[in-house]
Amino acid sequence: MSSDIFKSIDHARTADAVVLQIERLILESVLRPGDRLPGERDLAQQLDVSRPILREALKELELRGLVHSRHGGGTFVADIVGQIFAPALVQLIGRHRRATEDYLEYRRAMEGMTAELAARRATAADRAQLSALVDTMREAHGRADFAEEAELDVELHDAVGEAAHNIVLLHTLRSCYRLLADGVFYNRALIYGVPGARDTLLDQHCAIAQAVIAGDPDRARKTAQDHIDFVSKTMEEAERVDDWEQIAAMRLKQRRAPKAAKAQAMIANKEAAE
Incomplete structure (x- = not known):
């Protein structure tokens, strides 16, 4: 993932400001489902916020169903596409x-x-x-x-x-x-x-x-x-x-069935006569 999509938060360095930036990246399809966010240290540096603020923001995004964490695997953008239809x-x-x-x-x-x-x-x-x-x-x-x-x-x-x-x-x-x-x-x-x-x-x-x-x-x-x-x-x-094609196949199968049955009957009668 390109490191320049996340911008330093210049003014109010709050969890809400982090949430808004990541939300916009998801909304604008810059971040797509399955994309992995940078590690906590790197992302905090790119956003110029403290790691506790970043953790709070990521927790809020996860509660909203926009990202999900994998134990030991990082944080990923959730698959929210397709949910317009129940x-x-x-x-x-x-x-x-x-x-x-x-x-x-x-x-x-x-x-x-x-x-x-x-x-x-x-x-x-x-x-x-x-x-x-x-x-x-x-x-x-x-x-x-x-x-x-x-x-x-x-x-x-x-x-x-x-x-x-x-x-x-x-x-x-x-x-x-x-x-x-x-x-x-x-x-x-x-x-x-x-x-x-x-x-x-x-x-x-x-x-x-x-x-x-x-x-x-x-x-x-x-x-x-x-x-x-x-x-x-x-x-x-x-x-x-x-x-x-399906109808033709069914017709063929149906028409072959009597012939197959007749052939089997002839074999059975011949064996019985012997």
Whole structure:
């Protein structure tokens, strides 16, 4: 972790001031779930506070569920992403096809707005992050590494969300991405199995990133919405083909069963006659 993300507290060196700084770093996604905070001595020096004040602040953050400590292992940012939806609602969403349609409709609107804002607000650091992600996606695609491609898919959308610099939008979308990664809405393996889909998805992700990097709000919105439209259409096609395959397999099994039974009966009768 970079040591320059924590700033010296110049005025009121209190636990509350420490809590506010770390809260903001979590809220702005500078600190992400699973990130390990520096050791107590180092962090106290970076913040320019006493170690008792730092301990008090970390205790308060832990009580709020924002960090957690591992015995002998340090203090880590807690995984609070995904808690916008209650577990009962997540289970309900996963059981009804209508929810997937609504999810894609919601994402189409939100992704378009997010990409447009990102194109308007992206900093040099945001653009560098997107450019690096595109390069990594191309490499993973070249290796046909499905697992890494799926992770980078979410990572790129997440980076666009960060570049939009809207905290509520970022965390709302991130919660949706978590449900997608957990397979609540649909199985991305089905989409990747459609001929040509992986190539198209890569091109679309690159187009979104390039529009944001170029600072073209209209193109960024359009490419983001076109991407969701493609996902929706391809998912429908993939599910239809999957249904066909399952039905065809059941038909084949059902039609083979009488023939197999008849063959077994003939063998049994022959053995009995002998």
